[in-house]
Amino acid sequence: MNYCPPFVAALFLVAAQGAMADIGSRIWATGGVTTIDGSAGGGLVPWALLGSYASDEEWGGTLALSRAETDDYTLSVAGAGVNWRNRLELTVARQSLDLDALVFTLKNGFGLEQDELNQDIFGAKVRLTGDVLYSPWGQWSAGLQYKRQRNFTVPDAIGARDDSGTDVYLSGSKLFFAALFDRNLLLNATARATRANQGGLLGFGGDRNNSYEVMAEASVGLFLNRQWLVGAEYRQKPDNLGFAKEDDWWDLFIAWVPDRRLAVTAAVVNLGDVATLADQRGLYLSLQGSF
Numbered sequence: 001m002n003y004c005p006p007f008v009a010a011l012f013l014v015a016a017q018g019a020m021a022d023i024g025s026r027i028w029a030t031g032g033v034t035t036i037d038g039s040a041g042g043g044l045v046p047w048a049l050l051g052s053y054a055s056d057e058e059w060g061g062t063l064a065l066s067r068a069e070t071d072d073y074t075l076s077v078a079g080a081g082v083n084w085r086n087r088l089e090l091t092v093a094r095q096s097l098d099l100d101a102l103v104f105t106l107k108n109g110f111g112l113e114q115d116e117l118n119q120d121i122f123g124a125k126v127r128l129t130g131d132v133l134y135s136p137w138g139q140w141s142a143g144l145q146y147k148r149q150r151n152f153t154v155p156d157a158i159g160a161r162d163d164s165g166t167d168v169y170l171s172g173s174k175l176f177f178a179a180l181f182d183r184n185l186l187l188n189a190t191a192r193a194t195r196a197n198q199g200g201l202l203g204f205g206g207d208r209n210n211s212y213e214v215m216a217e218a219s220v221g222l223f224l225n226r227q228w229l230v231g232a233e234y235r236q237k238p239d240n241l242g243f244a245k246e247d248d249w250w251d252l253f254i255a256w257v258p259d260r261r262l263a264v265t266a267a268v269v270n271l272g273d274v275a276t277l278a279d280q281r282g283l284y285l286s287l288q289g290s291f
Contacts, residue, residue: 029229029257030132031083033265034064034288037145037199038079038093039123041171043267043284044233044249045217047188048141048173049132050089050125051081052290053260059084063289068269070282074098075201077286081123089143091123097201099154117201118150132186138174145169147200158243158275160203161210167194169217183222186231190217197240198274206240213238221255229255247272251284263288 032040032049040051040062052060059082066077079093097117125143132139149155149163156163169192179185193212195204205211215238221231235249253267267284274280 029223029226029255029263031060031062031290033255033263033286034062034066034079034081036066036068036075036077036093036095037123037147037167038064038077038081038091038121039125039143039145040081040083040089040091041188042219042221042231042233043251043253043265043269043286044235045188045190045219046125046143046169046171047190047219048127048130048139048171050083050086050127050141051091052083054083054086056086058086061291063291064286066284066286068282068284070269070271070274070280072277073271073274073280079121087127089123089125091121091125093121093123095119095121095199095201116151117154119200120148120150121200122146122148132173132175135174138172138187140170140172142170143168147196147204149200149203152203155197155201155203158202159207159241160197161205162195163203165195165200165204167192167196167200169193180222183224186219186221186223186229188219190219191215192217194238195240196238198237198246202241202275207242209238209240221253227257229257231255244276245273247274253284261290263290 031051032047035041039046041047051062054060062081064079068075076096081091083089123145128140130139145167152163171190173188176185192215215236217235219233221229233251237246237248239246249271251267251269255265257263265286269284271280
């Protein structure tokens with residue numbers, strides 16, 4: 001579970017070599033943090049913001065390591081992203097999901113021995129229009145995430161149709177100055193077209209549904225000051241598999257940005273029932289570096 005993909009290791013070296021360089025001129029914390037899918041946003045939901053602090057004439061990048069532990073699962077994520085002129089964001093992430101509890105539950109019925117799922121996610125996001133701070137209607141971005149299962153035995157056994165798929169989404173984000181208790185308030189809404197089961201970790205499509213559906217996602221964050229942000233996220237999910245009902249996800253998070261090069265996010269997450277294992281609740285921690 002502690003495997004670090006070569007692309008992440010290489011970018012960590014790049015970041016270390018450029019640690020003393022200018023990391024961009026955008027305002028503090030306007031790059032968000034890194035989602036579990038690798039794109040800039042919260043922990044669960046992509047935002048219209050692009051990662052790092054790169055402005056219109058600059059480029060920048062992010063590196064992130066995240067881990068979520070619920071009652072029966074552990075998810076580890078390593079990701080990296082590049083922002084070109086605050087217009088285009090390219091990201092890549094590797095997810096690893098510990099399946100020990102699920103394999104124990106399914107072993108007699110399916111004869112499964114696999115104890116881990118791995119998924120690669122390649123993302124692109126384009127800022128279409130607006131600015132999160134100054135535009136009346138905020139910032140709008142469109143993105144896609146190509147997801148590829150590296151271990152399809154378990155998803156195939158429970159009825160998933162495909163080992164890869166592409167999510168397409170549209171996000172709008174707006175920061176309202178002194179909006180609540182004289183604090184800045186960030187609102188985000190995302191519409192995602194997807195066939196992914198549990199974010200793609202259990203494959204794509206299923207016996208109940210194999211078509212794209214549009215899912216609603218939302219985030220709200222309140223800046224206590226420049227360094228601290230608290231908020232909540234909600235992510236609607238499709239329900240493609242007859243094997244097990246899929247619940248929506250939500251979290252309550254707190255993010256600490258002590259420096260323009262560092263962001264730490266902690267959250268309480270609720271994933272509902274996941275592949276017959278009920279009430280998956282736990283903790284999430286993410287560390288992001290910007291360069």
